Amino acid sequence: MIRLEKLTKIFDTPNGQVVAARDVDMEVPEGEICVLLGPSGCGKTTALKMINRLVSPTSGKIFIDGEDTSKLNDVQLRRNIGYVIQQIGLFPNMTIEENICVVPKLLGWDRAKATSRAKELLDLVGLDANLFMKRFPKELSGGQQQRVGVIRALAADPPVMLMDEPFGAIDPINREVIQDEFLKMQAEIKKTIMFVSHDIDEAVKMGDKIAIFREGMIEQYDSPDTVLAHPVNAFVADFVGADRTLKRLRLVSVEEVADPNAPTVSRHSKAKDVLSAVQQSIARVAVVIDSDHKPLGYVTADMLEGARGNVGDLAKPLPAVVPFRADLRAVVSEMFAHDIMWLTAVDDAGRFVGVVTQPAVTGALGETYRADVAQAMT
Incomplete structure (x- = not known):
C-alpha cells in the first residue's frame, strides 16, 4: 500500500x-x-x-x-x-x-x-x-x-x-x-x-x-x-x-455480458424441434455446435419457420466469433464490420460460451449510471 x-x-x-x-x-x-x-x-x-x-x-x-x-x-x-x-x-x-x-x-x-x-x-x-x-x-x-x-x-x-x-x-x-x-x-x-x-x-x-x-x-x-x-x-x-x-x-469483458443460456443445437437436430426455443431467445438465433461444443454455424427463427429436415442443412456460417476474454470494443467492432446485432463468444479452446447481443452491450454501459441514480435515491 x-x-x-x-x-x-x-x-x-x-x-x-x-x-x-x-x-x-x-x-x-x-x-x-x-x-x-x-x-x-x-x-x-x-x-x-x-x-x-x-x-x-x-x-x-x-x-x-x-x-x-x-x-x-x-x-x-x-x-x-x-x-x-x-x-x-x-x-x-x-x-x-x-x-x-x-x-x-x-x-x-x-x-x-x-x-x-x-x-x-x-x-x-x-x-x-x-x-x-x-x-x-x-x-x-x-x-x-x-x-x-x-x-x-x-x-x-x-x-x-x-x-x-x-x-x-x-x-x-x-x-x-x-x-x-x-x-x-x-x-x-x-x-x-x-x-x-x-x-x-x-x-x-x-x-x-x-x-x-x-x-x-x-x-x-x-x-x-x-x-x-x-x-x-x-x-x-x-x-x-x-x-x-x-x-x-x-x-467490460465479453464473458461478463455473454448469455450462456442462448440456444445451441446439434446439426442433426430437426428444424421443427428447435423452432420454439429459437423464437423465445433474445436474438432469435440458435448456434449450431459439434460434439465438442464448438460452434459450426447458426440458424434463425425465420430460417426454421416451416422448414423440414436437419438444422445442419439450413445453417449459415457464423460471420465472426469473439473470445470471451476480449473487451466490448472488439464486440462492437465486429458488429459494425458485419452489420449484425449479435455474436457468438468462445473460450480459449474455441468452445461456445454464449451469445452477446447489442442490447446486452448497451445495458452494460448503462449499469454505472443506473447504480448511481439508485444510490442517490436511497
Whole structure:
C-alpha cells in the first residue's frame, strides 16, 4: 500500500518558485495499479519521483506499507521499490541475465538463486530463458528490451513498483502486446504500482484507479469506470474525451455480458424441434455446435419457420466469433464490420460460451449510471 499525505514540491528557479505538486493526497491499495494522468507539466511525474526520492519533497509524508519513508535512507528506500522508465536503461555491456540480476547481486543473493529468478521472470513475460539469458540488449527488439526492463525492476521482488511511461516508446501493436503481458503478470504477482501515462486509453486499460492531475493537484481520483462515467468537472471531462462512454467498452469483458443460456443445437437436430426455443431467445438465433461444443454455424427463427429436415442443412456460417476474454470494443467492432446485432463468444479452446447481443452491450454501459441514480435515491 502507498499513501501520500499533503505531498508538495516547490522548485526554485531563476524566475521564482514553481509549485510542481501541491497537497497531493491519495492511497493506492496493496496489489492495485494507480495510473497518474494529466497534461504535460501537471505534476504527475514529480509526484511519482518523490516516492523513491529522485525528487525530494518540500513537505508532506509518504508511507509504504504503513512505514514512513522519510526514516529510510535513499539506498534502503530504493531497494524496496522497482523503477521502470520509458528509456529502459539496460546496461549494454551486460547480458540479459546480468541486467536482471543487478539488484539481487547488490542484495547479496547467491548466483544460483539470482539465475533462477531471472529465468522465472523471463518466462513470465513470454521470453524463452534458454534463448535470451546470454544475449546482450542490442540483440533484442525494442519491445523485448522493454519487457526485460520491467522484469529487472521485479527481480528482487519489491513490494512497490513505479513506472514512468514505460510503454510510451513502443509502437502501437507491440504496446498492446506488452500491456497484455504485463496485466497477466500483475494478476499473478499483485504488486502495488504507480504508473505515469499521458494516454487515457492506456490508463483505462491498465489502472484499477486513475488520478487526474492539473497544475500539481489531483482533480479526480477514482476507478476508470467512474472517471469516464462521472467526471467531476469540465477539465476532467475534456481530458478524458467526448467519447468517454465508448472508452468504457474497454472495461467490460465479453464473458461478463455473454448469455450462456442462448440456444445451441446439434446439426442433426430437426428444424421443427428447435423452432420454439429459437423464437423465445433474445436474438432469435440458435448456434449450431459439434460434439465438442464448438460452434459450426447458426440458424434463425425465420430460417426454421416451416422448414423440414436437419438444422445442419439450413445453417449459415457464423460471420465472426469473439473470445470471451476480449473487451466490448472488439464486440462492437465486429458488429459494425458485419452489420449484425449479435455474436457468438468462445473460450480459449474455441468452445461456445454464449451469445452477446447489442442490447446486452448497451445495458452494460448503462449499469454505472443506473447504480448511481439508485444510490442517490436511497
